[in-house]
Amino acid sequence: MPLHPQARDFIARFPSDLGVDPDTLDLGAIQRMRAEDGLAAERGPITHLPFVRDETAEGVPIRIYRSDRGEDALPVVVYFHGGGFVFGSVKRNDAVGRDLAIRTGAVVVSVDYRLAPENVFPDAADDAWAVVRDVFARPAFYQSNGRVAVIGDSAGGNLAAVAAWQARDAGLSLAHQALVYPVLDAAMDTPSYTEFGTGFGLDAGEMAWFFAQYAPDADPADPRLSPLRLDSCEGLAPATVVTAGCDVLRDEGERYAERLAKAGVAVDSRRFDGAVHSFFGLPGLFDQAIEAREYVAERLREDLAP
Numbered sequence: 042m043p044l045h046p047q048a049r050d051f052i053a054r055f056p057s058d059l060g061v062d063p064d065t066l067d068l069g070a071i072q073r074m075r076a077e078d079g080l081a082a083e084r085g086p087i088t089h090l091p092f093v094r095d096e097t098a099e100g101v102p103i104r105i106y107r108s109d110r111g112e113d114a115l116p117v118v119v120y121f122h123g124g125g126f127v128f129g130s131v132k133r134n135d136a137v138g139r140d141l142a143i144r145t146g147a148v149v150v151s152v153d154y155r156l157a158p159e160n161v162f163p164d165a166a167d168d169a170w171a172v173v174r175d176v177f178a179r180p181a182f183y184q185s186n187g188r189v190a191v192i193g194d195s196a197g198g199n200l201a202a203v204a205a206w207q208a209r210d211a212g213l214s215l216a217h218q219a220l221v222y223p224v225l226d227a228a229m230d231t232p233s234y235t236e237f238g239t240g241f242g243l244d245a246g247e248m249a250w251f252f253a254q255y256a257p258d259a260d261p262a263d264p265r266l267s268p269l270r271l272d273s274c275e276g277l278a279p280a281t282v283v284t285a286g287c288d289v290l291r292d293e294g295e296r297y298a299e300r301l302a303k304a305g306v307a308v309d310s311r312r313f314d315g316a317v318h319s320f321f322g323l324p325g326l327f328d329q330a331i332e333a334r335e336y337v338a339e340r341l342r343e344d345l346a347p
């Protein structure tokens with residue numbers, strides 16, 4: 042599959058996701074990389090919103106966005122950022138949180154879950170589930186009308202998928218789950234891992250390193266780590282799955298969409314041909330990011346409508 046011209050330019054600048062040999066990264070280096078963001082200007086504008094507030098949900102830091110000044114109850118979208126379970130934060134993903142609030146018209150709750158290697162599996166998944174539980178438990182606090190969805194990209198897509206099946210098992214009715222090039226299987230054995238393992242941004246070796254930081258002692262078949270291994274997908278929330286055509290994670294995302302459909306779950310899956318991992322978060326570099334965001338927002342608006 043040929044790279045989109047914008048993806049080709051991006052790969053010329055950033056041949057790999059980390060930009061360094063991951064085996065050279067100790068905790069100090071990881072923390073220094075977290076403090077830097079050479080792509081901040083490409084993550085989109087920090088659009089002014091009338092309501093942005095930092096809070097906590099069961100001890101987990103969150104940032105709440107609302108695009109209007111009204112007092113009316115609205116649907117809630119819980120957002121989990123990407124970063125391989127090691128990088129990323131509410132602050133770094135502030136632009137996308139604001140953009141989601143504008144595009145969906147919902148209250149957006151962005152989650153600062155704990156990062157590896159300081160906090161290992163299942164800490165990030167536990168934080169994600171704690172926030173989703175809290176949104177259901179305290180609707181008045183979130184100005185929620187009871188309609189709740191989850192969305193995540195990359196590692197955040199993993200957390201969104203895990204929270205979705207935990208909500209099902211707890212009897213909580215999610216309106217939607219939007220999974221953007223999600224991490225869904227620690228096996229890393231799909232054809233896309235071979236085809237796009239090096240030279241397309243997120244390398245297969247880097248994904249192995251991310252898993253080693255987050256889940257060094259976990260069973261790779263644990264569905265809290267590998268949602269693709271979930272015993273049954275029946276009864277899960279309606280889903281949108283976005284994949285990038287030139288991404289090691291492409292095949293597991295599309296396989297999950299197929300499993301959802303076979304289980305009777307309403308699912309829309311779309312591959313963005315020629316795109317590479319991370320495009321969704323960089324509208325300053327990729328026109329496809331805007332297209333993908335509006336596609337996802339439309340699906341969320343449909344399923345969050347009363």
